[in-house]
Amino acid sequence: MVSPLFEPFTLGSMSTRNRLWVPPMCQxxxxxxxxxxxxxxxxxxxxxxxxxAGAVIVEMTDIEPQGRISPSCLGLWSDQHTExxxxxxxxxxxxxxxxxxQIGHAGRxxxxxxEIAARGGHKGTLxxxxxxxxxxxxxxxxxxxxxxxxxxxxxxxxxxxxxxGAAAERALAAGFDFIEIHGxxxxxxTQFLSPLSNERTDEYGGSLENRAxxxxxxxxxxxxxxPETMPLLVRLSASEFVEGGITPEETVQVVQWLKEDGLDMxxxxxxxxxxxxxxxxxxxxxxxxxxxxxQAEIPVAAVGMINSPRLAEYIxxxxxxxxxxxxxxxxxxxxxxxxxxxELKEDIDYYPxxxxxxxxxxx
Numbered sequence: 135m136v137s138p139l140f141e142p143f144t145l146g147s148m149s150t151r152n153r154l155w156v157p158p159m160c161q162x163x164x165x166x167x168x169x170x171x172x173x174x175x176x177x178x179x180x181x182x183x184x185x186x187a188g189a190v191i192v193e194m195t196d197i198e199p200q201g202r203i204s205p206s207c208l209g210l211w212s213d214q215h216t217e218x219x220x221x222x223x224x225x226x227x228x229x230x231x232x233x234x235x236q237i238g239h240a241g242r243x244x245x246x247x248x249e250i251a252a253r254g255g256h257k258g259t260l261x262x263x264x265x266x267x268x269x270x271x272x273x274x275x276x277x278x279x280x281x282x283x284x285x286x287x288x289x290x291x292x293x294x295x296x297x298x299g300a301a302a303e304r305a306l307a308a309g310f311d312f313i314e315i316h317g318x319x320x321x322x323x324t325q326f327l328s329p330l331s332n333e334r335t336d337e338y339g340g341s342l343e344n345r346a347x348x349x350x351x352x353x354x355x356x357x358x359x360x361p362e363t364m365p366l367l368v369r370l371s372a373s374e375f376v377e378g379g380i381t382p383e384e385t386v387q388v389v390q391w392l393k394e395d396g397l398d399m400x401x402x403x404x405x406x407x408x409x410x411x412x413x414x415x416x417x418x419x420x421x422x423x424x425x426x427x428x429q430a431e432i433p434v435a436a437v438g439m440i441n442s443p444r445l446a447e448y449i450x451x452x453x454x455x456x457x458x459x460x461x462x463x464x465x466x467x468x469x470x471x472x473x474x475x476x477e478l479k480e481d482i483d484y485y486p487x488x489x490x491x492x493x494x495x496x497x
Contacts, residue, residue, distance in 0.1 A: 164208060190226050219305075321406075417439060435456065
């Protein structure tokens with residue numbers, strides 16, 4: 135009997151060889167500050183695909199220079215970026231996985247040194263002298279420890295919506311199989327959705343319907359710029375774990391609206407818009423994914439410390455999620471999907487031929 139983890143999954147015109155996907159994880163490895171993918175990205179993402187994942191989603195890629203978390207982050211605001219991504223896409227697909235890309239804008243959490251530098255003590259917003267820039271947000275409310283952002287004008291919102299659409303076209307031209315919009319972890323689209331970071335009094339603030347207006351416009355425009363059957367996903371923080379913040383019930387409503395707008399699947403995460411005390415344990419965000427799957431009636435991906443094959447199998451087999459996203463375990467062991475197949479005694483046929491001598495598929 136085939137484990138539900140290793141059953142193919144079809145979404146739109148795309149079918150993946152299993153239900154173990156690698157989520158977007160920022161690498162902060164752009165070397166020239168130009169947003170262009172490098173040889174590092176080709177090697178990194180091809181290794182994850184060779185490891186047996188059904189799909190690999192390229193890290194958050196920004197629609198404009200001001201949208202980058204750091205100067206070392208990827209971009210997709212010009213045709214030059216499209217060309218730089220083509221070898222990355224080809225490497226993922228050549229290894230048997232589907233290639234996705236997460237498109238977003240960091241908003242008030244932009245212009246930092248990045249996670250790698252932060253581990254060395256460099257935290258907060260970079261100054262112009264350090265290579266930073268003025269950050270943007272729905273309202274002039276700073277993320278704790280960061281500089282105050284500039285509230286977006288209506289004209290700039292229009293520009294950003296169009297930039298999301300243009301990025302979708304470039305992702306399509308680069309050859310990606312699917313697109314994910316980043317509406318989670320406290321980045322710009324989250325900042326609009328949350329009443330804690332959005333105090334606007336125009337059509338983009340106040341009610342949930344107004345706060346969801348920006349992301350709905352982004353989904354509709356991106357849907358119109360790509361083939362009808364090309365999967366379009368969104369990652370959302372289903373809960374902020376902060377009083378007065380986004381709730382799972384509100385997220386269900388937002389996903390229902392986005393489904394009407396052309397969304398195919400929700401990638402359900404949590405937190406990130408404000409520091410919060412979160413009780414973290416294996417699979418801790420899966421109940422949020424399950425709630426959205428049931429109540430919004432849409433395919434979902436679960437993510438969050440899903441670090442063992444039995445847990446992943448239970449999540450998919452019990453119907454809590456359609457896809458399991460395995461992040462940090464993939465960084466520790468890029469061949470986690472092949473290893474999990476062995477642990478579950480699955481007879482798969484996509485062990486890399488060049489590495490065949492290292493695998494015993496019959497044990």
